[in-house]
Amino acid sequence: MCSLLTLLFCATFLLSFINTAKILGIFPAPSISHQIIFQPIWKELSLRGHQVTVITPNPLNDTKLTNLTEIDVSYTYEIIARSMFVNNLYKRENTLWTLWMMYDVGLEVNQADLNDEKVQSILKDTKEEFDLVIFQSTHNFNVLTLGYGGRFKCPLIAISSLGVFLHAHDAVGNPTHPVISPDIMLNFSGELSFLDRVKSFLFNFWYRFLYYYYALPKADKIARKYFGEDMPYLGDIEKNISLMMLNVNPIIHTVRPNVPNVIEINQMHIRDKKPLPKDLKDYLDASPRGVVYFSLGSNVKSANLSSNIRQEIIGALGELPYNVLWKWESDYLPDRPKNVMTRKWLPQQDILGHPNVKVFVTQGGLQSIEEAITNEVPMVGMPFITDQPSNIKKIEDLGMGLSVDYKTLKKEQLKKAIMEVAENTKYKENVQKSKAILVDQPMKGVEKAVWWIEYVIRHKGAKHLRSPAADMSFFEYFMVDVVLFLGGCVVLALYLVIKIASLTKNVTKSTKKVKKH
Numbered sequence: 001m002c003s004l005l006t007l008l009f010c011a012t013f014l015l016s017f018i019n020t021a022k023i024l025g026i027f028p029a030p031s032i033s034h035q036i037i038f039q040p041i042w043k044e045l046s047l048r049g050h051q052v053t054v055i056t057p058n059p060l061n062d063t064k065l066t067n068l069t070e071i072d073v074s075y076t077y078e079i080i081a082r083s084m085f086v087n088n089l090y091k092r093e094n095t096l097w098t099l100w101m102m103y104d105v106g107l108e109v110n111q112a113d114l115n116d117e118k119v120q121s122i123l124k125d126t127k128e129e130f131d132l133v134i135f136q137s138t139h140n141f142n143v144l145t146l147g148y149g150g151r152f153k154c155p156l157i158a159i160s161s162l163g164v165f166l167h168a169h170d171a172v173g174n175p176t177h178p179v180i181s182p183d184i185m186l187n188f189s190g191e192l193s194f195l196d197r198v199k200s201f202l203f204n205f206w207y208r209f210l211y212y213y214y215a216l217p218k219a220d221k222i223a224r225k226y227f228g229e230d231m232p233y234l235g236d237i238e239k240n241i242s243l244m245m246l247n248v249n250p251i252i253h254t255v256r257p258n259v260p261n262v263i264e265i266n267q268m269h270i271r272d273k274k275p276l277p278k279d280l281k282d283y284l285d286a287s288p289r290g291v292v293y294f295s296l297g298s299n300v301k302s303a304n305l306s307s308n309i310r311q312e313i314i315g316a317l318g319e320l321p322y323n324v325l326w327k328w329e330s331d332y333l334p335d336r337p338k339n340v341m342t343r344k345w346l347p348q349q350d351i352l353g354h355p356n357v358k359v360f361v362t363q364g365g366l367q368s369i370e371e372a373i374t375n376e377v378p379m380v381g382m383p384f385i386t387d388q389p390s391n392i393k394k395i396e397d398l399g400m401g402l403s404v405d406y407k408t409l410k411k412e413q414l415k416k417a418i419m420e421v422a423e424n425t426k427y428k429e430n431v432q433k434s435k436a437i438l439v440d441q442p443m444k445g446v447e448k449a450v451w452w453i454e455y456v457i458r459h460k461g462a463k464h465l466r467s468p469a470a471d472m473s474f475f476e477y478f479m480v481d482v483v484l485f486l487g488g489c490v491v492l493a494l495y496l497v498i499k500i501a502s503l504t505k506n507v508t509k510s511t512k513k514v515k516k517h
């Protein structure tokens, strides 16, 4: 009874401290698969009474969210589409080249956001204040956004829809061991070969060189145009990050050591099931032998595949004893087999939740994989870009599915892979095992994210969680000075030992000589 009263007292005490805050969120990446991770966070914050303003290319447009102001920058999608087209991004496989180019595209998107009239009116209003700035951290879309942190001089939270890149780990002093935690751009998974380890080691230098000597200075110059000449250096603002949230899960991602202000969240976009539209429900219900659900996600469009690959896929799907539901982004599918139904858009989570869905053919995006696992659907992976190849490799390693290579795809391969995953129960059993681990967590992803955001608001930052490593130089961190000093001592000691030895030798020689005489 006594403890209950104390508890009640504590609860009211705490509540009186959670005053609502003014929050600015900057989520620039024009890609829905990033935005669906952040949307539930800004929605929940506004429902909890915070005054939230977000800059996003994917506003929710929900008029019921009266505490939420969304600045729609959906026109930045065109910048990405243009650069993908001009640079043929899908066809390049050189990590270093991709990184370099994506920096410049990111700057362009950031500037488009900054030039937005509504963003300008916030920046120009000298009385405008925020209690917290939350920004999306990725290798390319966050460099300029750091400027907002400098402008409003308030605590900063970085959040990523994936893991983060090396510079973000550096900012909070998180360990970046090249062999234990290779960078996400490197597409490594499982045990690293010797060559992989050499590559990862060199990448750690190369990336930092690119970031600290090219990307940051370049962005800093541009940022001054928007945030004023008296703005602190962007790199110093980055060091001010209170908390960093990573969207990683224990199934796909390798375990890594984290400092206390790095918070791992996941399943952000997983929501309660909604009823399916009638036509889809009827189709799925009327397919007792099973359905293959085929979708390459939002970045890779099935309709943009070359006609050779399309023919191989159509050939394979047409020979399956199952019905197929294909997210095909065009009105017309040439040579559509009878058992294939296409739609430009599909409610993926609800479809995967239907008991007749046997196999999910996916590009291997993190969100799609989380949806497949929570709905217990085994997968056939057809990876294209970024983290997709390594995600799919992990799915194979865990026995949750198989993969095919779209570049050399033959219809027999795809058909064989789908049949194996559909008919061999081991794949589904392994997915069920992973699901049990994935959902067994103390709080849901969104709850956890919001709890930590309010924690930073309550304490006006989180300096007390900051690792001393974040403020150390390379020499201090790797104890270069200590090693040099101790090495010097050893050399000195050796030198003295040798010197003394030769001296005593001489002395004994001369005493012997004296004796002889």
Ligand SMILES: *[C@@H]1O[C@H](CO)[C@@H](O)[C@H](O)[C@H]1NC(C)=O
Pocket (backbone or CB within 6 Å): 020, 046, 047, 048, 049, 050, 064, 065, 066, 067
């Ligand atoms: C808006 O915020 C107030 C407190 O500032 C809160 O009482 C109210 O429930 C919030 N409304 C909505 C729709 O989020």
Ligand SMILES: *[C@@H]1O[C@H](CO)[C@@H](O)[C@H](O)[C@H]1NC(C)=O
Pocket (backbone or CB within 6 Å): 058, 059, 060, 061, 072, 074
């Ligand atoms: C929100 O509104 C914008 C512009 O009015 C529109 O482009 C976008 O599609 C809408 N988004 C949703 C989810 O309704």
Ligand SMILES: *[C@@H]1O[C@H](CO)[C@@H](O)[C@H](O)[C@H]1NC(C)=O
Pocket (backbone or CB within 6 Å): 149, 150, 153, 154, 155, 232, 236, 237, 240, 460, 461
């Ligand atoms: C760091 O954040 C604090 C407030 O949390 C602010 O007063 C300070 O100016 C910031 N420093 C830089 C370099 O942005």
Ligand SMILES: *[C@@H]1O[C@H](CO)[C@@H](O)[C@H](O)[C@H]1NC(C)=O
Pocket (backbone or CB within 6 Å): 085, 301, 303, 304, 329, 330
């Ligand atoms: C990709 O497909 C869309 C239609 O879904 C089309 O508008 C666009 O031009 C295609 N792009 C390329 C590069 O083929």
Ligand SMILES: *[C@@H]1O[C@H](CO)[C@@H](O)[C@H](O)[C@H]1NC(C)=O
Pocket (backbone or CB within 6 Å): 093, 187, 189, 384, 385, 389, 390, 393
């Ligand atoms: C990623 O690695 C896998 C093998 O681990 C390889 O098959 C694939 O081609 C790689 N993809 C890219 C884009 O480098």
